[in-house]
Amino acid sequence: MSDRTTVQDAELALLLEVTGTPKPGNVDRERDFADLRFEHFMAGAVGARPGLELAADGTRLGRAFERAVAGMADQSAGNTQFGALLLLAPLVAAASEGDLTPAGADRVGRATTVADAADFYRAFEHVDVAVDDPPEGMEPLDARRGSEAVPTLEARGLTLFDIMTQSADVDGIAAEWTGEFRRTFSAAESILADDGPVPDRASRVFVELLADEIDTFVVTRNGHDTAAAVQRRARAVLDGEADATELAEELVARDVNPGTTADIVAGALFVALERGLVV
Amino acid sequence: MSDRTTVQDAELALLLEVTGTPKPGNVDRERDFADLRFEHFMAGAVGARPGLELAADGTRLGRAFERAVAGMADQSAGNTQFGALLLLAPLVAAASEGDLTPAGADRVGRATTVADAADFYRAFEHVDVAVDDPPEGMEPLDARRGSEAVPTLEARGLTLFDIMTQSADVDGIAAEWTGEFRRTFSAAESILADDGPVPDRASRVFVELLADEIDTFVVTRNGHDTAAAVQRRARAVLDGEADATELAEELVARDVNPGTTADIVAGALFVALERGLVV
Numbered sequence: 001m002s003d004r005t006t007v008q009d010a011e012l013a014l015l016l017e018v019t020g021t022p023k024p025g026n027v028d029r030e031r032d033f034a035d036l037r038f039e040h041f042m043a044g045a046v047g048a049r050p051g052l053e054l055a056a057d058g059t060r061l062g063r064a065f066e067r068a069v070a071g072m073a074d075q076s077a078g079n080t081q082f083g084a085l086l087l088l089a090p091l092v093a094a095a096s097e098g099d100l101t102p103a104g105a106d107r108v109g110r111a112t113t114v115a116d117a118a119d120f121y122r123a124f125e126h127v128d129v130a131v132d133d134p135p136e137g138m139e140p141l142d143a144r145r146g147s148e149a150v151p152t153l154e155a156r157g158l159t160l161f162d163i164m165t166q167s168a169d170v171d172g173i174a175a176e177w178t179g180e181f182r183r184t185f186s187a188a189e190s191i192l193a194d195d196g197p198v199p200d201r202a203s204r205v206f207v208e209l210l211a212d213e214i215d216t217f218v219v220t221r222n223g224h225d226t227a228a229a230v231q232r233r234a235r236a237v238l239d240g241e242a243d244a245t246e247l248a249e250e251l252v253a254r255d256v257n258p259g260t261t262a263d264i265v266a267g268a269l270f271v272a273l274e275r276g277l278v279v
Numbered sequence: 280m281s282d283r284t285t286v287q288d289a290e291l292a293l294l295l296e297v298t299g300t301p302k303p304g305n306v307d308r309e310r311d312f313a314d315l316r317f318e319h320f321m322a323g324a325v326g327a328r329p330g331l332e333l334a335a336d337g338t339r340l341g342r343a344f345e346r347a348v349a350g351m352a353d354q355s356a357g358n359t360q361f362g363a364l365l366l367l368a369p370l371v372a373a374a375s376e377g378d379l380t381p382a383g384a385d386r387v388g389r390a391t392t393v394a395d396a397a398d399f400y401r402a403f404e405h406v407d408v409a410v411d412d413p414p415e416g417m418e419p420l421d422a423r424r425g426s427e428a429v430p431t432l433e434a435r436g437l438t439l440f441d442i443m444t445q446s447a448d449v450d451g452i453a454a455e456w457t458g459e460f461r462r463t464f465s466a467a468e469s470i471l472a473d474d475g476p477v478p479d480r481a482s483r484v485f486v487e488l489l490a491d492e493i494d495t496f497v498v499t500r501n502g503h504d505t506a507a508a509v510q511r512r513a514r515a516v517l518d519g520e521a522d523a524t525e526l527a528e529e530l531v532a533r534d535v536n537p538g539t540t541a542d543i544v545a546g547a548l549f550v551a552l553e554r555g556l557v558v
Contacts (some may be wrong), residue, residue, distance in 0.1 A: 001354055002353050002354075003326075003350070004325065004326060004350075004353060008325050008326065011325050012321060012322055012325045015294070015321040015325065016318060016321065019317060019318055019321065029308055030309075030315065037476060038298060038308065038478070039295060039298055039476065039477055039478050039558055042291060042294040042295065042298065042558075043291055044291050045558040046283065046287050046291045046294065047282075047283060047287065049287065074281050074282055074283060075557075075558045076558065077555055156370055158491065197316060197318065199317070199318050209393065262352070277368065278354075279318055279319065279321075279322040279353055279354045
C-alpha cells in the first residue's frame with residue numbers, strides 16, 4: 001500500500017486523468033486543444049492542492065472548493081478541472097474522515113450550508129465555466145453571477161447541496177452529489193478490476209462512462225443532439241465498431257469536449273488510489 | 280506573477296520536465312521505456328513533495344532529500360527523479376531563504392554536514408540508481424552500500440558537499456553542486472528568453488544542454504564512447520542536420536537515457552518558474 005496521503009492521491013488522480021489516452025474529446029497525453037494544453041492541467045493540479053488540503057483538514061467544503069479553483073486557475077488557460085474539483089472536494093473530505101463510501105460522501109454533501117453555496121458561487125469568479133442558462137425563476141442564481149448571487153442564496157436559505165439538487169438533471173457532477181456518487185464509485189471499481197498501466201485503464205473507463213450516459217458538458221456547449229451522437233459513437237467503440245483514437249481526433253477537431261465524463265474519471269481514479277490502486 | 284509556493288514550483292518543474300517532448304532518450308509526453316513510464320514520473324513528483332516541503336522549511340538538506348527520494352520511490356518503477364531531487368533540494372532551500380542565485384545555492388550546498396552525507400547514502404536504499412564503481416580508496420563509500428557507508432563517512436568527517444566534490448568529475452549533478460549550479464541557472468535563462476509553450480522550451484533547452492556537455496548518466500550506463508556519440512548527435516540536431524524526434528526514437532530503442540541532462544532541465548524549470556515563467 002502506498003504511503004501517499006489523501007491529498008496526494010487527489011492530486012495524482014488529476015494528473016493520471018489527463019494522462020490517460022485516448023480520452024475522446026479531451027486533452028490527454030496525445031492531444032491538446034489550441035489554447036488548452038496538457039501543461040495547463042499539470043499546473044491546475046499543482047495549483048489546486050492547497051484547496052484540497054483544506055478539504056482534507058475539515059475546512060468548510062465550499063471554501064475548500066473555492067480555494068482549489070482559485071489555485072487551479074493560476075495558469076494561462078482558464079478552466080481545466082473545475083468539475084473534477086467539485087467532485088473531489090466531498091470525496092477528499094469523506095476520505096479524511098475515514099469514510100470514503102457512497103454513504104460517507106453523501107453525508108458530506110448533505111452537510112453543506114448556505115455559506116458553502118456562497119463559496120461555490122464565488123468560485124465562478126476565478127474562471128469562465130460553460131454553464132446552461134438557468135431555469136425560470138432561477139435567474140438570480142445563474143452561476144455566472146458569481147458572488148452577486150449570494151444575497152439570493154441567503155434569502156432563500158439554499159445550501160450547496162440544494163444547489164446541486166437543482167442542477168442534478170442538467171449537470172453530471174451535481175447528479176453525482178445527489179446520487180451517492182454512484183458512477184464515480186462504480187468507475188473506481190472498474191479501474192481496480194482492470195489490469196495494465198493506470199492511464200490505459202483511465203482511457204477504457206472513460207469510454208465506458210461516455211457510452212453509458214450522455215455528457216452534460218457536451219449538452220451545455222454543443223447541444224443535446226451532439227451529446228447523444230457522442231454517446232452513440234462511444235458505444236460503437238465499446239462494441240468494436242469504431243476506433244477510439246479516430247473518435248478522439250474527430251472530437252478535438254470539432255471542439256466537442258466531454259469534460260464531465262473526464263471529471264468522473266478523475267474522481268474514480270482518486271477512489272481507486274485510496275483503495276490501493278498501484279501506479 | 281503566480282501565487283504558487285516554492286514547493287509547488289518544484290513539483291510543477293518535475294511535471295513539466297517529463298512533459299517536454301522530444302527529449303531524446305528520456306521518458307517524455309510521447310515516449311515510455313517498457314517498465315518506466317510517464318505515469319511513474321507523475322507519481323514520483325507527487326510523492327517527492329513532502330521531502331521538498333522539508334527542504335523549504337529549513338530541515339537538514341540531506342534529510343529533506345532522503346525523504347523526497349523515499350516519496351518519489353512510492354511507485355512501481357523504481358528510480359524516476361533521484362538526480363532531479365538532488366539538484367532541486369539545494370535550489371528549493373535557497374529559494375525559501377530568498378536567495379535563489381548561484382551564490383545562494385552554493386552556500387546551501389557548502390553548509391551541509393556529515394549528517395547530510397549520511398542521509399544521502401540512506402537515500403540509495405530506497406531505489407536502485409545506476410552509479411559508477413568508486414575510485415581506488417573510495418570503495419567503502421560506494422553509494423550502493425547505502426547506510427553501511429555511514430561509519431566511514433563519520434570516521435573521515437565527510438560532508439555531503441565533500442561527497443559531491445569527490446564525484447564532480449563523473450557526475451553532472453555533483454558538478455552542479457560544486458560549480459555554483461552554472462548549467463542550471465544558464466538553462467533557466469534560456470527557458471525564460473525562449474517563447475512558446477513551456478514543454479517546447481524544455482525540449483529545446485534539453486537538446487542544447489545535451490549538445491553542450493557529455494551526459495554522465497549515459498557514461499555510467501553505456502560508456503564514454505556512446506555518451507560522446509549522443510553529444511555529437513545532439514549537436515547535429517542543433518545544427519539542423521538531424522531530427523530530434525528520430526534521435527529520441529533511436530535512443531529509447533537502444534536504452535540510452537541522458538538522465539542527468541533531464542535532471543538539469545527540471546532544475547532549470549524550477550528556477551524559471553520562480554523567476555516568473557508563465558505556464
